Amino acid sequence: MTRNTEHVSEFQLALRSFKKNRLAVCCAMILFIFYAGAIFADFLSPYSYRNEDRNYSYCPPTPVRFFDEGKWVGPYIYGQTLTFNEFYRRVYQTDTTRRFPVRLFVQGDEYKLLGLIPSRLHLVGVQEGARLYLIGADSRGRDLWSRILYGAQISLSIGLIGVLISFSIGLIVGGVAGFYGGWIDNVLMRLCEMVMMVPGFYLLLALRAAVPDDFNSVQIYFAIVVILSFIGWAGLARIIRGMCLSLREREYVLAAKSLGLSDFKIILRHILPHTVSYSIAAVMLSIPGYILGESALSLIGLGIQDPYASWGNLLSDNMSIVRIKFAPWILWPGVFIFLTVISFNIIGDTLRDCLDPMMKAERK
Amino acid sequence: MQDAILKINHLTVAVQEFNKETLLVNDLNLEIPRNRITALVGSSGSGKTTTGLAILRLLPQALYMKKGAIVWEGQDLMNLSENQMRLMRGKKIGMVFQEPLNAFNPVFTIGFQIGEVLKQHTTLSGPKINDEIVRLLTTVGVDDPPRILNSYPYQLSGGLRQRAMIAQAIAASPSLIIADEPTSNLDVTLQAHIMELFRKLRDELKMTILLISHDLGMVVHLAEQVAILANGRMVESGETKSIWQHPRHPFTQQLKQKMVI
């Protein structure tokens, strides 16, 4: 006697209307490409993040050319020669007499793909004697494009891990507060408010000050994640708690209680799963906070330390207006931060609208 | 007098509304004899569901028990700790709700939700749980247990869903089942089938049943005892046959003629 009506969950319905929104789908693709770029950064980047050559400090981009006097000769770049002008400023000149072919799948700096497979294979590269700078070089002559790819590993993963931690805390705290209500709810929500009360950036600095100076880069990475999660969980907990307050009135929660199931199981199986679709929108909207938080810390030198790259510490080069004037390409990391943050926001907003019953009625 | 599995003494449930206390259940006394079907009949809003929930100590937050005792085998349930009470729910006293579509969680299969009860209250594990679910579904008269087990609540018809919920309620073999209007959303033939199932639970599984209904005519063939509830007060109680044949209270007469629902 099974009814053959096709069942689509609320979330699937939301996903359908999400797909109709071109802008949001576009943003999703941007993020997909960014994350893929971060995962395969070792392979995609021409150089390692620490491969430097001080003779190429702030070397401008070396455009890849394909034609020579109208004839196809395959990709190549010209060499750069360094001269100094009358103010002893570096001036790079394109040396059209020296031509270096750009090759695919070349051997280069050693790395371990996904941290496991040792390899020297890089997607693109040029032979010794010239350096390939797709978007330019930084102060130490490191390839900015490579460093942006490596920086994505840190900047993009901090958002995900951070949100994972604070989301777990938010789920538990919000679930418990919403399920039990009464004084438990009161205590937990006042705690949330205390965290939310302090302006985020100052809390960030204060917590960072509590982290020992002698941490190595991995420890700093995790310290930043923990600090950001500590700031982020409260907002999520409040959202979840609000949903649980109404969900606990559902009859299946009463039925589960009447069957003697433990509170833990009821919260975990009968309340929290129903908050998931709405939480996904909340999560999307909160990820930019982590990315910007890491960038802010790294920008002022309290986050990821050189030689490791993150989008935030790549931007710290931009603190001098003179440098921006002579090497405007060092603004590129900002473009990537901007695109990522706005993509997450658009996706989150669209998801929220798709899940909102009021909007659903409007669309009909 | 038959020995009573549950005694409700002076049960009074109240709600505070606009600084005024309203009694939803007013000094209710009821004895539920073992291995019998006792019916609690009253019009809608008379406090039947509230009584059922008070027994399990699951009253909605706004409601509170003002007075009274609920005595289970000599022990007042009001004196139990929350943990002890949880061991009573499902294991000693099971409850069947009016609308199984709402009482099942829509995102899990029927089998999963019955299995949850078995995991909570029995020592069964792994494939044995599955066997037990199939056995339970067979007991409640489901034809194709393996298929039902993997179905989601919305995929089943009303009758099957109600059977599945009864299977869930009896999973930990409680001695008392509180069935809150278990058939009022079903058509007449299905109602008869479900009533037959309760008879079977009493006769074959030796269960005690508190059958809540607004339809006196439907419980009359099944219940040995009946208590009539009006506006939170019990107006009449006793053997079903004598009450059906000689209703004393005018409200019972109305119920009999289905003048009130």
Ligand SMILES: Nc1ncnc2c1ncn2[C@@H]1O[C@H](COP(=O)(O)OP(=O)(O)O)[C@@H](O)[C@H]1O
């Ligand atoms: N949470 C609540 N808050 C206030 N009043 C309630 C609440 N739940 C039930 N009631 C009231 O209690 C009375 C009895 O309800 P109920 O036990 O559900 O009746 P029945 O099951 O007999 O139809 C009704 O008048 C109802 O309005």
Ligand SMILES: [Mg+2]
């Ligand atoms: Mg009712």
